[in-house]
Amino acid sequence: MRIQLRVNEQPVEMEARADETLLIALRRAGFRSARLTCGIGVCGACTVLVDDLPISSCLVLAPAAAGAAITTAEGMADDDPVARAFMEVNAFQCGYCTPGFVLTAKALLSEVPNPTDEEIRHALAGNLCRCGSYVKIAKAVRIAAASIR
């Protein structure tokens, strides 16, 4: 079936089966910053923002996202403060999980502009980084929060 939605502020029409996930449909449409790792909503590598909320796109059927406004990491501007903070403190290694972390952090900061360390940790608990870049990821979120204020 054909599904119409907005991705990164552009109208996109995707062809997807009714039983396909949003993740598979997005990747086929070229948005490959969302990635399949666990397939059960645990790891956050498939995170996209749906109407500004982070969701695991491996758990959402593509047709359910019809009409939604989706943000993927490809849509971030070069001056995005969260992305820049991740660059500044080298908050990534292999980079596979990075888009999901950045998007989750963006959603956190839009809701809680001045989060405590504990709030940062809890917000990021649904994203896994096997390279173990957590120390610098948390630092990046603190720096991003400060730069937005």
Place this chain on the structure above:
Amino acid sequence: MTLDARITGRIEYAQDQAVEGMLHARILRSPHAHAKLVAINTAALPAGIVCLTRDDVADLEPLYGPMVKDQPIVARDRVRHVGDVVAAVAARTPREADEALDLIEVEYAELPGAFDPVEATGDSAPVIHEGLEFPPDLRPDGRNVCHRFRLRSGLGRDGFAGADVVVEETFTVAGAAHVPMEPHATLAYWADGRLHVITGTQTPFNVRRDLAALFRIPEDMIRVLVAPMGGSFGAKTFMRLEAVTAALARKAGRPVRTVLTRAEEFLTVNRHPARFHIKLGASKEGTFVAKSVDAWWDTGAYADCGPSVCTKGGYAAIGPYRIPNVAVDSRSVYTNRPPAGAFRGYAATQGVWASERATDLMADRLGIDPLELRVRNLLKDGDRFATGEVMKDVRFADCLKAAADAVSWSDGRTNKGIAVMLKGMQTPSRTGAALEIDADGRIVLRSATTDMGQRNEIAQRLLAASALGLSPGHVSVGPNDTDLVPFDTRTTSSRSTFMMSIAIRDAAADLRAKIADRLEIAPEDLVLDDKGAGAAGSPSRRLAFTALAGLRGDGSFVTPGGLDPDTGQGIASSHWHQAAAAAEVSVDSETGVVTIARLHTAVYAGNVVDRPGAELQNEGSTIFGIGTALLEGIVFDDGQVTNGNLSDYEIPSILDVPDFTYDLVEGGEHSHGLGEMAVPVVPAAIGNAVAAAGHLVRDLPMTAEKVVDAKAAR
């Protein structure tokens, strides 16, 4: 500032590689741990599905493997583990390939299995491989043993006669999953009479060699391109999907890509479960007199690098100590479980766990401070290790002191633990690097170091730029293509920064000599800057880099060595990885929950090349150690993995990571790899802290249940 492609997600990993006309592959796997493969019926497959079974590889070399040729591309007469490859299909879409798997009928006749590395060596255990040919340096002594490493120094086991106090204990370490966020992925196609393989691998030259042997073609008929990997941690070492994907592409006459599912990851390669029996003897004053190490490593259904794991883990379990009498018997044993292979912390994790817990048992018995006991027995510069090697550039005491100080060891040892280790690097090994001036006058580094997120490109650009006297922006790294890069043994064992730093310096000296020759000046008079080359004192002699295009400097570095498999004497490592950790914990004795209050790692880094990268690697390696210590263990029901998903198999999230500190201990002449230095010491330090809290744990991971039981057992 342009955002890094790793942040925007535009980087293309192995799984993202695609070519025109590509088919998608899926693998049919055995549901049985051990069975005869009676019949395969593919008649129900629709047209357009390409299916690879044993009949399609009959013209190829039957078996492959990095150390023992024991693994078929697809099963021939038997399956040896749950998940063993029975057949593979390629279709236009992954879904069609998935659906095709259900249409293949396979008839099995189940056989008894072996699921424990000690029991598998017994006379009643089923024999898992028959008629294998082992290379001359392996010792397949005993049933299902693919290698037995033996080390003897001094009087060996007879040395215990001279000890006042002897402690002994059995320790185990569970199997673990690497869990790279990106699964294994390979694309293969045959074109222009050659095999092209684009793959996520740490070992492009091993893959090329093994493919050449399998397909019976010269190595130069094969081109291996390494794509960036979304993590590996040892999982993408040696042949994984390359052979089956290339064979499928050969049959299809089209490009084929294989990407594993998460469940398949747990059935493809894991960390070795291991069992250690350690015996340590000392004088009543606390001088080590004798030590014996008996180890059984479950290498699973195929040896992979198991023989090397039992060797390196065997000597790592001796520890960085002066011990006059040592005996090690370490066996790599086939079982009917998924293969075990290289894993971050390579064999040292298991050996150090057993060894350093035993060191604390001795400290307890003697009533000596565990730090004091270690320092008293540590190897120093000029001492001989049990392999006969004379130690140099020794930093064990520095690492231990830094770790102990960080947890205020001298203020009291309640709930605190400490650990120290020595770990070898791949030896012997060989590395080449080249620096070329391209048509635009830029310097291109040709290096086979593979990218799995360890920032090797940044470190190597810095090394090359510094050796040439240029700014890092003037140096780029060329594609990782076996057609273009000089030979390098592989990107493993934290060897790349050490080996490449020397090879790149050598290549830079060669390039400088060639440029000087072009300028007709002595190399010592050559001055390079980002615009070009000149001569000191004669400003008229100058050439732009574009005028030097095509010049190439070659460099190499080779380390000799290796250990005798019967005596353990020789050169284990061209230099030693050295690290220590200290932990302070609290243990809830009702629930068994361990909370880390303080954790510090101190790792010998030599000269740090890329500080952010060095920090990231050590932070990541510390967190890996926390996972191994408290969370991670594959649970088997005989041959079946029962927790093969990321809900039941937990890797550390940010909530599992306490605040921790670390030192990158600098000094010496060289740069050292430090991607896995903290992994082995962190579980041992935490385990010793948990023991100091009254729970004498013997088995990793220290799950809450085991911690509670360890209290009861005391």
